[in-house]
Amino acid sequence: MAAQLLEIKNLVTAFHTSEGRVPAVDGVSLSIKRGRTLGLVGESGCGKSVTAMSILRLVSSPGRIESGSITFTTESESIDLVTAAEKQLRKVRGGCIGMIFQEPMTSLNPVFTVGDQIAEVVQLHQKVSRAEARSRALEMLHLVRVADPEQRLDAYPHQLSGGMRQRVMIAIALACEPDLIIADEPTTALDVTIQAQILELLEDLRSRLGTATLLITHDLGVVAETCDDVAVMNAGRIVEQAPAVELFSHPLHPYTKGLLQARPNVDTRDRSPLATIPGMVPAPQDFPSGCRFHPRCSYVREPRCDAEPPTLREVSSGHFVRCHFAEEIDS
Amino acid sequence: MSQEPMKVTAEINATNPSRGFWSDAWRRYRRRPIGMLALGFVLFLTIVALFAPAIAGTKPVICSYKGKIYFPCLGYFNRSWESPIFTKDKFRGTYPKNLKQKDPESWAVWPLVFQDPYRRVRENEWPGRRENPSRDKGYPNRLNLFGTDQYGVDIFAKMVHGTTIALLVGFVSMGLAGSIGVIVGALGGYFGGWVDMITSRLTEIVMCVPTLVLILALIAVVEKPTIWKTMAIIGATGWTGIARLTRAEFLRLRQTEFVMAARATGAGSLRIMFRHILPNALAPVLVPITFGIASAILVEGSLSFLGFGPPPPTASWGSVLNSARSNLQLWWLVVFPGTGIFFTVLAYNLVGEGLQEATDPRLREAKK
């Protein structure tokens, strides 16, 4: 079995609005290996969610995947999800790639029981009877550690708490034993102790089932504790990518450094002002020329940073940075 | 990392001009060609209504008589606006001959079509013109563009002057309905409790009585049914949908944080209701008001058709339809007012739809 499970090459997804073309994802390349967890981090508006939606072609108009390829390699074959036929894509969705969304209340259909919703996924992808699908749903509820699963099978989403709904979503995503799970901010809407439960569950499932995960979040702490590899996104582009241990101990891109320093931690208890990244996240219509981060960068050096957009290059083994002066800043 | 002054944040988006909610909504409305067409039609009707006496009438638009300038056509809007000198000089409403006879120096600018909405134009009233045909002979011809009714009164003139009524009916009745509905709904939605109970029950009671029956009953009670009273009655019975919608909006907006922030600043209930909540509640409420205008026009048309409208000689489209009832062979009595009502109601409905889309909150607030 090939090690490379999902390979995104130069993905461009743009929205054609009345105000012009907005490139939410502007040339993103990522790869996820079988059984590994990749964290995709960035602030709001950076394009991480759109990237995730693009993988399963869930981006709705006026958004469109304009170019690039997303190669998904299963045991038998390799397909490009961007150009695949609708029928093939539907088989992949839910069958080979599962997705967990941020808001469990709105992602679950309020008029169907959770059992029905899990069973539906099974029936869509496997030729099984209703009874078999239902028993599989029960199995899934056991797997995600929902208490009283027999009763819960016939419960409606509004009867469950936020944490439990999220577990149901995970069950739906895992029902057909996919090779990859895309989790779009799965714990952002949850309380911190519930988040701990869900993260622990995801870790446990990963070790048991060997599913690869693409975890999208803005929370660096979550990424640090759960991901093998990390990619940092800013203004539609990946600006840094490295194994997690390497990235957090040795960040190279000024944006990554800034994000890490902006968090209050035990050492800043002396109340000295937090190190901030000045300015705001630019709107896609107002992306700066050259390096998209340069107006906010404290290491900026004219004229190169303004004139020339940097490329994503390998600075040390497995560690990629999109910055002209990464090495110099580091020393 | 440097500590740049935070002023940098505000300058970044100072480039675009500030757009309020309504100018933004207008921009979105403009993009729908059908909406613009409908709005254009409504505008066209408004112009016709305003300039009705100048388009069709037997009174001069402007004339010079005995050295002074007069605007006799305004008499169509209001009797008293027609200068008394013409009554004194015994014009008796006939201008062409009398003007020339009584003052050879006089000149006049005539309306585009010399016809009267209230009476039959007589033989030789306009030099060289025979009297208006009536009944079967009154089909559309060069002088009577839309034909005449069974009494010989020109339909085109009736339609033109009826436009004023068609528009007024909509605005007056919906203005009244809107005001009542908004106030009732706002009180119930904001205060809740027993106030809400009373207003809701009131709304339900009025809503449960069949509208047409209620209107007929009120008209029967009223002494002299004029067009204004009819409009008021339509308004007084048509506020319930608006009240319910306003109540729902107030209930929702009452919980928002900006309302709580206003309370934290020290604002009182009245201020919060009218300064904070109402501007936010208005957009969804305007839509049913627009549809209500269309509906009011239909109601007035129905009433007049059934014979319960204002008595003749009021010129309204519905009254022409009323004449058609007993004279169905005169097809022009049905076609022209029917088409007019149809297109007007259609136009208002399209404007309402366009308004609804332009102000839809889901398209508005895009979270960053």
Added chain:
Amino acid sequence: MSDQSPQANPPLIRVKDLKTHFPIKKGLLRRQVGSVKAVDGVTFDIARGETLGLVGESGCGKTTVGRSILRLVEPTKGEVTFDGRAVREENTRDLRSLRRRMQIVFQDPYGSLNPRMKIRSILEEGLILHRMGDERDRLEQMKQALERTGLSATVLERYPHEFSGGQRQRIAIARSLVLKPEFLVLDEPVSALDVSIQAQVINLLEELKQELGLTYLFISHDLSVVEYLADNVAVMYLGQIVESAEVNQLCQQPLHPYTLALFSAVPSVEVKSRRQRIVLTGDVPSPSQPPVGCRFHPRCPLAETVCREVEPPQVDLAGHRFHCHVASRELERCGGDVGKTSKAIQAAITAVYSDSNEPYSAV
């Protein structure tokens, strides 16, 4: 908690046994069948110039506490004193003048500004209502408030939707500052903002506090932010404060199992800051039917029989207060040494988890 000598430094805010219950009405006649006990007996003081951090998860009542103090939500019982004045007893007119001195900043930057009003009207409203100056004075005061929050006066003629979340929060802060208040309730003011913007706004809040001598009640579920800003911290669970102490004390030597779980649950980038993750079983229960005895017992790994029956009394150790049967017993055993007790509790919890199977998610 600084309440040693009341005469020397009377606290600006004094909350005693505050209870805010929301009735649940059912049936045709809307009869009260129960109540949501959002805040059920909360007591604390805040001295002038201090920041009290109030932490807890959803449903714990922290937001309601903030709003109850300002009477934006009417408390059911208890005392709230602001600068010696009994807030609950003020009539409408006096309350309005009191409102000038205590202000609030909300969590949602998108909902707390009226979308149909220009920023100018939003900021000016308070000044007009409290008759603070004529038009020119008001403009001057607004400009000053804006400047303090890092915005230029050009924002006055614009509408809220033209600004980003971080900018809107600054506007919301400016709105509260313009009335020159003494006390500010900050209800999760940075939770909805991006990390890089959070840092900016946090710095701003700290700066303003120093410059203007403000007193803050900082409500948040984000422990690291509270740790950074607060002088004292109170941890809330299901309408009650389970533990409160000076910030360093609480963070280094927490005693209540819930506090320990809360701190350990926060994912952290720094390996050294990571604590042994305690994963609680079950979900946050509903405030309409709080458990009998200690409210935390259904989820507590150390729950004993007494916890299921008797509400734990408060133990006050020189300002470090908590409510826990197990912790108070342990404290006695350790001879009053808070540090030792904290470690002992931590160890006890870890022991529970290492021999049990994976915990199920209960009701």
